[in-house]
Amino acid sequence: MFRISTFFSMLLILFTTFTLARAGNSYVETASELVDNNLYFTAVPYMKEYLAVGGVASNSRVEDLIDEIITNTGVRQFEVFPIRILERSNAPIIRYILAKKYFRRGKYDRALGNLRKKISTRHSVKPFALLLEASIHAIQKRYASAVKVYKQCINVSNMHIKREGDPNRSRQLSVNRDNCIVGIPRAQFAAKKHNVANLSYLDLSKESYIWPEILFEEAWNSFYMEDYNRTLGKLVTYKAPVFDYIFNPEVDVLRALSYLHLCLYKDVKKTIDEYYSRYEKETDRLHGSLRRYGKNYKLFFSLADKARTGKLGAKNRILGRMLKAILRDPAYIEQRAAYSKGLKEIEALSNLDGRRKKREFLRNLKTSLELQRDLIGSYVRKNLYMFISQLNKGFEGMSSIGLEINYRRKERIYRGLGDFDRTRGDVKYLKRNDKQYYWSFNGEFWADELGDYVFALRSECSK
Amino acid sequence: MKLKLFWIILILTIISLTSVMVHAVSNDSRRQQLISVIDDELREVTRLNKRTRGRKPLLFLRMAELLLEKARLVKEGENNKYMAMSADKRRRANKKNHFKNSRGYFKQAQKVCYHIFKKFPHIKQKAEVYYILGSNAAEFQDFKRAKKYYKMAIKGSTRNRNLMLRTKLALAEMHYNDGEFRQAISLYEDALKKHRDKWWTKDAYNLAWSYFKERKYNKAISRMKQVYKMSKGARFVDVSERARRDLSYFSAMAGKPQTVGPPQTGEELVKVAKYLLSYGKYLQARKTFISALNKLTSDKDKVEVHVNLLQLYERSRSYQKHLQTSQTLAGYYRKNILNDEQKEIYKLQLKKMASILQNQVVGKTYLHEKKKRTRKTRQAVGYFDVLTGVDHKNAYMYHFAAAETLYAVGNFNHAIDYYDRAYELSKVARNKKIEKEAQKGLIVCIQQKGVSSAKKRKYTVQVYNDYLKNHPRSQRASAIYQRLFLEYMRKNLVDKAEDVLVRFKRYFPREHQKQETMLAKIMDYYKKRQDKANFSKWVKKIKRREFIVNPKYAKQLGRILLAMQFESVQGFVTKGDKKKALRAYVDIYKDPETSTAARRNATYNIMLLFHELRDARRTVGWAKRALKLMNPKEILRFETSFLTIAAELFSRRKFEDSVLIYEKTLKKLCNTKSKNKKTFFKNAYVIHLSEKKVEEAKYLIQQTANCHIPENVVNEARLEILKSLKELGRWNSVENQIAKLEKKRRMWPELIGPIYHLKNALERNGKFDLARGMKSKIMRFYKYSRKRKMKIPLSGLDVVAHYKVQELGVVVQEFNKLKLAFPEKNYNSLLKKKFAKLDRLTAKALEILSVGSGKGLVRVYKVLIESYESIVREMREFTPPGKGPEYTKSFRKSMIQISLPILKKVGEFKSEAKRQISGNNILSNENYLFMSSAKLPIKIEYQYSPGAVLMDRGGRR
Missing domain, CATH: 1.25.40.10 (Tetratricopeptide repeat domain)
Structure with missing residues (x-):
């Protein structure tokens, strides 16, 4: 009896495999045909179906196909796939997606395991895989290894940029390279090699898309080097109108902290009060609104789109700034651009012959585009909440600094030294120092000076 | 003036109030500031x-x-x-x-x-x-x-x-x-x-x-x-x-006077201390006095503090500190700083404490607390020492008291010095009583253990002589003489010791025992130094009965004197001067005064010396004397010497001398537990037999029948005698010897061979009736031995195998008799029978192999090979009569095929025989059949090994 059952089951397996393989092949063929006609979003469900059925071999036609689709739709479309399905494939591109998933879940060793399976330098995913690998090393405090991989990432990214003809792809690679460039000082910073990190930050070109954000990191590095004037100089750059899209509440906290270290208590107090008056009420209001949105990604998508098209209105100033920051984010730009391209596929499909086929394609495209929209909405939501969290952290930070000042004041009084002199840390005093660049910044910035400002404030601590 | 003063006070008050108010205001503002920060x-x-x-x-x-x-x-x-x-x-x-x-x-x-x-x-x-x-x-x-x-x-x-x-x-x-x-x-x-x-x-x-x-x-x-x-x-x-x-x-x-701030002076502290004293705070007071002492500069003040401390220490029974203070005060006393009252207190304290401590030492309280008692003795003596400095006039008394205290705790070594000083000073002070007591103490102390040798050297002789001079006959003098004698002996002053002995004998003539002890010391001294002259001088004195000693001791002294003679001879031997040694030994041997024991020793030693000088004749002569004089116990002690000498004589072919020593020594050792008895016996009979003296050998066995020589050794000897008799062809005696031996069944395996030889001899001499039945006896002995797994000599096995091979011959004959013949049917039946015979023959042959005889084995293989080869030959050479060539050819072919395994077996027998011969070193007349490697048509029967010599048991060719 057993023998017969086994026989039939084997027969069944053979039959199923054969059928599925045949189905898989048909998915690939359809997807391939769609890609050839630039219908990337339409092709996505077929590729997903294919992945659900079987694995992807390395350097196969299917892998190339997925790579092309990802380049045009973004990697997130495939990131939503369950791990168990992705695990089946051996192709570098899938392994990279898998590694990214593990990375997000904090399973760094598994992520590293997927990345370490040989990916050729010439493979299109290699630069991104290297960035991911280096980031894992840095997180796991293997700074030397991190720096080594970051350097490799820079070289490989440059190599790919030279070969790349697609401007979209080229931009992605440039951003990737720049992230690797700043990855090095970041690792050095984490390893407390602040002097080295200071020099390494200079390797990032000011023309880089990510440079404005990095300025803040440089400011922290200077802070750790106890070069508070340089920290303040770096931070003041954010007051330049060209950087009005940058939303980073921590900039104010770092500024207050720098003043505190220079014992310029008046300035600290001023910074704290300004922070509270600027953000307190609006944060509460914004938080209330966002809570009402819940997890309706479509609303978040629309919110960002309104901001993009200038239809948001000026009711909530902070929200506007936050959305402005999100809109300048390369990840958002990439996803949004892909979505726009996807919309154009509707038009292309409508010209297609054959009703049944057309209906099927349109349904598939709709699924892909809705997912893309939700992915964008989710991204916007996540960023907005992150900003709010930063603001709240900022409130705490500021209050802590305020309490610290009070503590110091009290100490002085208890020691019989009296309260702090009112003139200390006064702006008037600063103005007397002609070495400083402490002027009104409106319209006074020169592009080549951005990020190079250094304050000349004297520490009041010894007095 | 008053008004002015009023204004000044008013202004000062205002200023002070203002400052208070300012202070209050400043505090207030500080508080306000703090509250504002909070x-x-x-x-x-x-x-x-x-x-x-x-x-x-x-x-x-x-x-x-x-x-x-x-x-x-x-x-x-x-x-x-x-x-x-x-x-x-x-x-x-x-x-x-x-x-x-x-x-x-x-x-x-x-x-x-x-x-x-x-x-x-x-x-x-x-x-x-x-x-x-x-x-x-x-x-x-x-x-x-x-x-x-x-x-x-x-x-x-x-x-x-x-x-x-x-x-x-x-x-x-x-x-x-x-x-x-x-x-x-x-x-x-x-x-x-x-x-x-x-x-x-x-x-x-x-x-x-x-x-x-x-x-x-x-x-x-x-x-x-x-x-x-x-x-x-x-x-x-x-x-x-x-x-x-x-x-x-x-x-x-x-109770700690130190304080902080400006330090207090010594005088102030003294006041404090006195104050504390008045309130009965003695401990605190004492501490304060001590603190004050470090700060005081005036001697008078210091003395006052010390005197106070003395009283406080006395109160608290702090003896050691009291003593230290007393010693410190002694210095001030000598400088005459103490006033009369202080002197009085000081002396009183010293005497009081000395007396308390002495009583404690002498009493029973601390008898079992050795450490405490010793400490207290030291302290008491310390007080007496201080007192000698304070009260010069009675110094001898304090010395005597210190000596007595030390004596009480058994510290004789120190007591001696104090007694000596007390003795000397009492003589000056003419205090006879103390003088006598001190001398008595000295004498007693010197004899005690623990007194250093230096002190003993210093005092003993002087003190004893002093005493004996005044009291030569007193009761105590007897012991003193002896001690003085021992002291002189210890110092090796024998002359003086002899003088003391003479004096002792004079004043105590009846104390023979003690005299003998003292005399023994002197004799030992001379004996140790080998001073024969002085030794014999005192022996003579004893012989003259100038000194009465125990007769045993007198005899012992005589022996010692003799030993001293031997010691000199031993010296010659050690130095290798054998000639002088021999002469000395001969002198001792010949000396009529020499004791038997000494003579025995001398004889033995002379024998050894001659042996060493390789003088066989004299060695044998002195050996005979020694064996005569020495008792079995002594011979047992030196048996190896005799064994060596006899062996040496044998090796020098002095068989008679050798056997003589073996026999005589064996007879002396007969009843001892000597392990060498076997060797003496074996060597003796072997020499006898090698000299063909069978009767002497037999006589030896008879004589040593009760000497507890193991039976197997004696049987071995008997067999050797049997062998010798056989060699000498004394067949009658052989027959008798066999008849004697076969009574013991355990001898049966050994007798198989001799019986066979006897049988042959009898048959050679035509005495078939006597020879009859011997074969069956042989087989009976064999079966008996085999059954009991007794070891049968190889010669015996050869005999048995020989008889068995003879029986095998009959089977072979039957086998050979059966000849193959045609017609074909008959041929086959005959061949079958032939094979059956061969099988029987083989079985029989294998049975003979189990006997274990080498010679038998070779013979059996020979028979087997011959029989196997004969059947092969017969089969192959047989020509079927009346048959055509084709039939013959096929017949031969098949015969060759059939015979092949038989031929193979022949080869196996040969190689097996060869292996057995080489493996078991078999020496058989038929060895040539298997061992010859020369490819000759004939086999060479005898082979000669170059260099080989055949000898009889005496080593003769």
């Missing part, structure tokens, strides 16, 4: 708390802390205001109302704390909250609750060291105020280790007092000193005045 902090905390939606317990805690801090500051202000009121106004004021503000803040703080516990029951900073609650309780005068909260705060506070410190200090202060000093001490101690703020002196001051209250004076003083010292520094609150005041108090109570 308000700022509170605002900040509230703002943050609002932002975090009251989710952070730490913010509440901070709030509570700030409220408590503010409450304290506000209360401080209220307090100041309250105190600034006039007494009347204060009395009328509503206190509750006055402190309303601060109470409000305290309550707020408390409320916040309760809120924390309610909302965050698992908050980690519980200790901090408890501290605030404790502080609040303290503010509300609820100390019991405050203590409870503080304790809880301490229990929970592990990370916040500052809080722990504050809590401990607060709790310690509460305990201190409540008079719970023990609890306060542990808390203060702990807290003071960790903090050094300006209030440290105040807390340490409390701790010092806590120690004092708990009667820990040393700690209290040490801590208070620290407080005094630290108070001088600007960092701390100055409590130095209080500390100095309290320190004096502590010190006085603790």
Whole structure:
């Protein structure tokens, strides 16, 4: 009896495999045909179906196909796939997606395991895989290894940029390279090699898309080097109108902290009060609104789109700034651009012959585009909440600094030294120092000076 | 003038009031500043708390802390205001109302704390909250609750060291105020280790007092000193005045005169000490006196302190310190610094203490406490020493007393010196009694153990001679003579010792025993030094009966004298001068006065010397003498010498001499347990047999029948005799010998061979009737031996195999008789029969192989091979009669095929025979059949090994 059952089951397996393989092949063929006609979003469900059925071999036609689709739709479309399905494939591109998933879940060793399976330098995913690998090393405090991989990432990214003809792809690679460039000082910073990190930050070109954000990191590095004037100089750059899209509440906290270290208590107090008056009420209001949105990604998508098209209105100033920051984010730009391209596929499909086929394609495209929209909405939501969290952290930070000042004041009084002199840390005093660049910044910035400002404030601590 | 003074006072008052007011105002402003900062902090905390939606317990805690801090500051202000009121106004004021503000803040703080516990029951900073609650309780005068909260705060506070410190200090202060000093001490101690703020002196001051209250004076003083010292520094609150005041108090109570501040003079300390003395604080007084002593400069003052100390030490029975002080005072006494009263006290103290200690030493109290007793002796002697310096006139008395004290504890070594001094000084002082006693003490001490040899050397002879000079016949003199004698002997002054012996004999002629002992010492001395002359001088004296000694001892002395003779001969031997040694031994041998034992020794030694000189003839002669003189025990001791000598003689072919020594020694050893008896016996009979002296060998066996020689050895000898008889062809004797031996069944295996030879001899001589039955006897002996697994000699096995092979011959003959013949049917039947015969033959042959005879084995293989080869030959060479060539050809072919395995078997037999011959070293006449490697048509029967010689048992060819 057993023998017969086994026989039939084997027969069944053979039959199923054969059928599925045949189905898989048909998915690939359809997807391939769609890609050839630039219908990337339409092709996505077929590729997903294919992945659900079987694995992807390395350097196969299917892998190339997925790579092309990802380049045009973004990697997130495939990131939503369950791990168990992705695990089946051996192709570098899938392994990279898998590694990214593990990375997000904090399973760094598994992520590293997927990345370490040989990916050729010439493979299109290699630069991104290297960035991911280096980031894992840095997180796991293997700074030397991190720096080594970051350097490799820079070289490989440059190599790919030279070969790349697609401007979209080229931009992605440039951003990737720049992230690797700043990855090095970041690792050095984490390893407390602040002097080295200071020099390494200079390797990032000011023309880089990510440079404005990095300025803040440089400011922290200077802070750790106890070069508070340089920290303040770096931070003041954010007051330049060209950087009005940058939303980073921590900039104010770092500024207050720098003043505190220079014992310029008046300035600290001023910074704290300004922070509270600027953000307190609006944060509460914004938080209330966002809570009402819940997890309706479509609303978040629309919110960002309104901001993009200038239809948001000026009711909530902070929200506007936050959305402005999100809109300048390369990840958002990439996803949004892909979505726009996807919309154009509707038009292309409508010209297609054959009703049944057309209906099927349109349904598939709709699924892909809705997912893309939700992915964008989710991204916007996540960023907005992150900003709010930063603001709240900022409130705490500021209050802590305020309490610290009070503590110091009290100490002085208890020691019989009296309260702090009112003139200390006064702006008037600063103005007397002609070495400083402490002027009104409106319209006074020169592009080549951005990020190079250094304050000349004297520490009041010894007095 | 008065008016002027009034104005000055008024101005000063105003100035002082102004300064107080300024101070109050400045404090007020400071407080206001602090309150303003606290308000700022509170605002900040509230703002943050609002932002975090009251989710952070730490913010509440901070709030509570700030409220408590503010409450304290506000209360401080209220307090100041309250105190600034006039007494009347204060009395009328509503206190509750006055402190309303601060109470409000305290309550707020408390409320916040309760809120924390309610909302965050698992908050980690519980200790901090408890501290605030404790502080609040303290503010509300609820100390019991405050203590409870503080304790809880301490229990929970592990990370916040500052809080722990504050809590401990607060709790310690509460305990201190409540008079719970023990609890306060542990808390203060702990807290003071960790903090050094300006209030440290105040807390340490409390701790010092806590120690004092708990009667820990040393700690209290040490801590208070620290407080005094630290108070001088600007960092701390100055409590130095209080500390100095309290320190004096502590010190006085603790009996420690030191204090802080300007040091006190010696004179001041003396006053303090006297003061303490008057109040009966002897211990404190003593300590103060000692402290004063270090500061005093005047000798008179020092003497006064010492005299006081002497009395205090006496009171406390501090003997050692009393003695040290006494010794110190001795110096001042010599300088005549002491006044009469002090002198009187000093002498009295010395005598009193010396007497107490002497009594303690002599008494039973410390009899079993050796260490204490020794110490007390040392102290007593110390006092006597001091007294000799203070009271010169009676010095001999103190020396004598010291000597007696030392004698009492058995310290004779030191006692001698004191006795000697007492003896000498008493002679000067003409005190006969002490002189006599001291001399007596000296004599007794010298004899004791533990007296150093140097002292013995110094005193013994002198003291004994002094005594014997005055009392040559006294009862004590007898012992003294002996001791003096021993002393001289120890110093190797034998002449003087002999003189003492002579004197002793003169004054004590009947004490023969003692004389003999002394004499023995002298004799030993001369014997050791080999001084034969002096030794014989004293032996002669004894013989002349000048000294009466035990006859045994006299005899022993004679022997010693003889031994001394031998010792000289031994010297020659050692030096290798054998000639002189021989001469000396011969002299001893010949000396008629020589004892038998000495003669025996001499004879033996002479034998050995001649043996060493390889003089066989004389060796044998002296050996005979030695064997005659020596008893079996002695021979047993030296049997190896005789064995060696006999072996040496044998090797020099002196068979007769050799066998003579073997036999004679064996006879002497007959009843001893000698292990060499076997060797002597074996060697003797072997030599006899080699000399063909069979009868002597037989006689030897007879003579040694009772010598307990193992039977197997004797049987072996008998067999050897049988063998010799056979060799000599004395067949009658052989027959007799066999008849004797076959009675013992265990001899049967050995007899198989001899019986066979006897049988052959008888047959050769035609005595077939006598030979008859011998074969069956042989087979019977064989079967019997085989059954009992007895070891049969190879020759015996060869005999048995020989007979068995003879029987095999019959089977072979039957086999050979059967010839193959045609017709075919017959042929086959014959061949079958032939094979059956061959099988029987083979079985029989294998049976013979089991006998184990080498020769038999070879013969059996020979028979087997021959038989197998014969059948092969017969089969192959057979030609079927009347048959055509084709039939013949096929017949032969098949015969060849059939015979092949048989031929193969032949080969196997050959190689097996060869293997057995080589493997078991078989020497057989048929060996040539298998061992010859030459490829010759014929086999060579005899082979000669070059260099081989055949000899008989005597080594003759």
